[in-house]
Amino acid sequence: MGKIFSVEFMLEIIPDILKGIPYTISIAVVAFFVGISIGFFGAIIKIYKIPVLKKIVGVYVSFVRGTPLLVQILLIYYGIPILLRIINQQFGTTFDVSKIPAMVFMFAAFSISAGAYLTESIRAALLAVDKGQMEAAYSVGMNTFQGMTRIVIPQAIKVGIPVFANFFIGLLKDTSLAFAASVPEIMGRAKIEAGRASRFFEAYIAAALIYWGICILFERLVVVLERKVRKNEGGVEK
Amino acid sequence: MIELKGIHKSFKNLEVLKGVDLTVQEGQTVALIGASGSGKSTLLRCINLLETPDKGKIVIGNYSFDADNMKAAVKREARKRTAMVFQNFGLFENKTALENVTEALIVVKKMAKADAEEVGKQYLEKVGLLGKKDHYPNALSGGQKQRVAIARALALEPKIVLFDEPTSALDPELVQEVLGVIKNISKERVTMLIVTHEMDFAFDVADQVAFMDNGTILEVNTPKELFAHPKNKRTRQFINRYTQRFSYTI
Ligand SMILES: Nc1ncnc2c1ncn2[C@@H]1O[C@H](COP(=O)(O)OP(=O)(O)OP(=O)(O)O)[C@@H](O)[C@H]1O
Numbered sequence: 067m068g069k070i071f072s073v074e075f076m077l078e079i080i081p082d083i084l085k086g087i088p089y090t091i092s093i094a095v096v097a098f099f100v101g102i103s104i105g106f107f108g109a110i111i112k113i114y115k116i117p118v119l120k121k122i123v124g125v126y127v128s129f130v131r132g133t134p135l136l137v138q139i140l141l142i143y144y145g146i147p148i149l150l151r152i153i154n155q156q157f158g159t160t161f162d163v164s165k166i167p168a169m170v171f172m173f174a175a176f177s178i179s180a181g182a183y184l185t186e187s188i189r190a191a192l193l194a195v196d197k198g199q200m201e202a203a204y205s206v207g208m209n210t211f212q213g214m215t216r217i218v219i220p221q222a223i224k225v226g227i228p229v230f231a232n233f234f235i236g237l238l239k240d241t242s243l244a245f246a247a248s249v250p251e252i253m254g255r256a257k258i259e260a261g262r263a264s265r266f267f268e269a270y271i272a273a274a275l276i277y278w279g280i281c282i283l284f285e286r287l288v289v290v291l292e293r294k295v296r297k298n299e300g301g302v303e304k
Numbered sequence: 305m306i307e308l309k310g311i312h313k314s315f316k317n318l319e320v321l322k323g324v325d326l327t328v329q330e331g332q333t334v335a336l337i338g339a340s341g342s343g344k345s346t347l348l349r350c351i352n353l354l355e356t357p358d359k360g361k362i363v364i365g366n367y368s369f370d371a372d373n374m375k376a377a378v379k380r381e382a383r384k385r386t387a388m389v390f391q392n393f394g395l396f397e398n399k400t401a402l403e404n405v406t407e408a409l410i411v412v413k414k415m416a417k418a419d420a421e422e423v424g425k426q427y428l429e430k431v432g433l434l435g436k437k438d439h440y441p442n443a444l445s446g447g448q449k450q451r452v453a454i455a456r457a458l459a460l461e462p463k464i465v466l467f468d469e470p471t472s473a474l475d476p477e478l479v480q481e482v483l484g485v486i487k488n489i490s491k492e493r494v495t496m497l498i499v500t501h502e503m504d505f506a507f508d509v510a511d512q513v514a515f516m517d518n519g520t521i522l523e524v525n526t527p528k529e530l531f532a533h534p535k536n537k538r539t540r541q542f543i544n545r546y547t548q549r550f551s552y553t554i
């Protein structure tokens with residue numbers, strides 16, 4: 067323990083921490099897309115005020131927004147095995163909980179969480195599209211599905227891109243909580259390295275730089291995407 | 305021909321349409337005038353079923369339906385036979401001018417894309433906007449947007465085109481270009497029902513003028529008769545407010 071801050075140690079552990087990236091990215095990507103699907107149905111249920119389902123979605127969104135993500139992760143991580151044991155007992159089945167990789171629990175937990183937040187964002191994006199657009203679609207003979215998929219949703223996506231992009235960045239960073247379920251993602255690895263050499267600060271700086279790098283790359287990607295979508299706003303189709 | 309019989313419509317406790325009867329003969333242009341809040345927009349919206357009438361019968365060509373039987377399929381059939389031009393244009397913001405016209409031809413009428421584009425270009429030509437076919441709505445002036453909306457409506461070849469104050473959201477200098485287009489299609493004997501506050505235009509273009517007041521149609525007549533010799537007291541009052549302007553045109 068000579069140096070106060072060992073750059074060498076930090077550089078030395080970076081390759082190992084980088085091996086966590088696939089876990090980080092895959093949790094974020096899976097949760098994002100499953101979340102978008104859940105969120106879309108949630109939004110439609112809320113907008114069309116579908117009885118009963120509307121209440122369920124309300125409780126779901128309220129619960130997820132009202133509890134810390136870390137708590138939700140732990141609930142899923144410890145809850146699903148209990149649920150499976152009950153199912154096994156009740157129906158005489160023999161699901162083996164220990165065979166389920168921790169990542170599956172993480173996909174479930176992050177997706178459920180993302181779905182609730184995206185329900186609200188997607189609802190807002192859909193409502194931001196002028197009501198007259200759907201009426202115009204009806205007036206030319208389209209049905210609700212056609213009007214939604216061809217007119218309203220494309221416009222809602224455009225409105226929503228900045229929000230969804232921000233959400234994804236948040237999600238990328240939130241995946242660090244997966245270490246709580248011993249998933250070897252960026253944060254999990256950083257913690258292990260930190261403990262091994264008792265050089266905590268170096269390990270966490272390394273993790274921070276890696277998260278930052280990923281987010282910068284992703285932001286670049288969003289800028290390109292936005293430019294593509296906004297191309298139309300010049301007025302003439304290219 | 306389209307025929308409305310005893311159309312009723314209420315919003316909560318507010319009875320907006322109190323038994324409207326109106327006939328528009330094939331190839332005719334009927335102007336619907338009346339004070340603000342008298343129910344003109346609601347009537348148009350009941351014809352293409354953006355609002356569902358509470359009571360009454362609607363005949364559009366050989367298709368007739370009753371307010372008691374408002375299944376989704378009936379609504380779609382009715383909407384295929386009507387087209388609407390909105391006050392605020394209602395162009396699809398994510399579609400070019402041409403796509404605005406072709407969209408329903410492809411999606412609703414199941415026309416092949418190439419055929420739909422041919423038709424679409426013809427109608428854009430008709431409203432003088434073929435040159436803007438690849439422009440998105442946000443790159444068009446209000447008048448141009450409304451002309452695209454008219455092209456979109458005509459391309460559907462509906463039994464009737466419904467116009468709800470097509471020029472009242474336009475800057476004054478753009479009103480005439482849109483009225484000019486409507487006047488031209490009126491000459492082609494497209495069946496039209498036009499809600500308007502432009503009395504000169506109604507006088508000039510309409511075959512019949514219908515005066516609506518407080519949820520019913522009080523008087524229908526040729527523009528000459530209705531503006532010069534209104535029979536109903538309420539019509540007279542309404543017309544008188546425009547007399548000043550009309551002394552120049554008549
Ligand atoms: N969706 C609705 N819900 C409740 N009330 C409505 C609704 N639509 C219209 N109304 C009411 O119905 C009445 C008639 O409205 P409508 O828009 O048909 O009048 P209008 O003759 O078109 O008037 P204007 O010339 O101002 O456009 C008004 O009092 C209006 O407030």
Ligand SMILES: [Mg+2]
Nearest residue numbers: 344345346468
């Ligand atoms: Mg109106």
